[in-house]
Amino acid sequence: MPELPEVETVAEDLRKALLVGLTFNDVKILWNRSIAIPSATDFTKRIKGQKIVKIARRGKYLLLHLSEDVLLVHLRMTGKLLLKNDKVPHSSYERVIFYLNDGRQLRFEDTRKFGKCYLVSQAADVIGKLGPEPLETNFPDEQWVKALKSKKRLIKPLLLDQSFIAGLGNIYVDEALWEAKIHPKRLSNTLSSHESSALSKAIVNVLNKGISSQGTTLGRGKTNFYRLDGKPGKNASQMHVFRKTGLPCPRCKTLIKRIVVGQRSTHYCPGCQKEQKSVK
DNA sequence: GTGCCTGTTACCTC
DNA sequence: AGAGGTAACAGGCA
Numbered sequence: 001m002p003e004l005p006e007v008e009t010v011a012e013d014l015r016k017a018l019l020v021g022l023t024f025n026d027v028k029i030l031w032n033r034s035i036a037i038p039s040a041t042d043f044t045k046r047i048k049g050q051k052i053v054k055i056a057r058r059g060k061y062l063l064l065h066l067s068e069d070v071l072l073v074h075l076r077m078t079g080k081l082l083l084k085n086d087k088v089p090h091s092s093y094e095r096v097i098f099y100l101n102d103g104r105q106l107r108f109e110d111t112r113k114f115g116k117c118y119l120v121s122q123a124a125d126v127i128g129k130l131g132p133e134p135l136e137t138n139f140p141d142e143q144w145v146k147a148l149k150s151k152k153r154l155i156k157p158l159l160l161d162q163s164f165i166a167g168l169g170n171i172y173v174d175e176a177l178w179e180a181k182i183h184p185k186r187l188s189n190t191l192s193s194h195e196s197s198a199l200s201k202a203i204v205n206v207l208n209k210g211i212s213s214q215g216t217t218l219g220r221g222k223t224n225f226y227r228l229d230g231k232p233g234k235n236a237s238q239m240h241v242f243r244k245t246g247l248p249c250p251r252c253k254t255l256i257k258r259i260v261v262g263q264r265s266t267h268y269c270p271g272c273q274k275e276q277k278s279v280k
Numbered sequence: 281g282t283g284c285c286t287g288t289t290a291c292c293t294c
Numbered sequence: 295a296g297a298g299g300t301a302a303c304a305g306g307c308a
Binding site: 033076077078093110111112113114151152153154157219221222223262263 | 295296297298299302303304305306307
């Protein structure tokens with residue numbers, strides 16, 4: 001569920017909620033496997049007394065730089081961070097509760113239990129292998145363009161590969177490929193330089209739009225994305241193809257198709273995203 | 281209830 | 295190298 005724009009939204013929400021400067025008094029771990037590193041007991045011991053110094057994001061990871069360590073959170077499919085006071089009733093999906101020294105609680109809820117928290121002294125131990133940040137000013141660089149050419153992979157699974165480019169998930173990849181008019185099964189090494197450039201522009205554009213509308217919340221189920229205060233994002237109304245199967249393409253009116261690429265549900269417009277003519 | 285779907289990623293085999 | 299399968303889980307939905 002949460003991709004780069006959703007994580008960025010939560011990071012910004014945490015900053016606006018004035019968490020920088022606060023200290024973790026304690027933590028309660030309700031599901032041990034939500035803690036990836038270190039063990040649950042060491043995690044609890046180490047985080048106590050650490051102050052939040054800076055809040056950042058890298059790819060789909062949220063980073064809380066603490067006085068000694070870095071706390072990283074990956075929300076995976078259904079993870080959520082919610083800021084509540086001690087009077088708010090607890091949900092059965094809470095996996096970790098962080099107690100702040102101003103009385104508020106940062107609650108990590110995660111229905112499917114795929115999300116992970118990491119407490120490490122070096123963030124690179126967790127995020128060291130991530131590919132470039134699509135919203136950094138130096139994106140795309142020659143290396144990324146070269147990599148696109150040198151790899152011989154289906155473009156959609158390649159864009160989902162976090163070591164190739166960080167932060168994209170199923171929603172924004174489908175949207176970016178639609179915007180760049182590239183078929184999701186095109187081979188990366190067959191993209192023209194015009195297409196590569198359209199693609200990087202589309203990636204930046206869909207991500208920026210996602211951030212400025214505070215993320216994508218599809219439907220109102222409990223497994224969907226919600227912000228720190230529980231409100232939904234507003235980006236769903238800006239989707240062009242994602243889960244629009246059978247609806248007319250906003251650009252050419254051809255009906256949107258759903259196929260499976262790399263075991264992932266994929267939405268595209270057969271009219272403006274033509275499959276390559278010859279696949280050798 | 282049944283059966284298949286899901287916005288993620290790691291790990292395995294071929 | 296890259297593709298495909300499976301697993302970690304549990305709700306959503308027809």
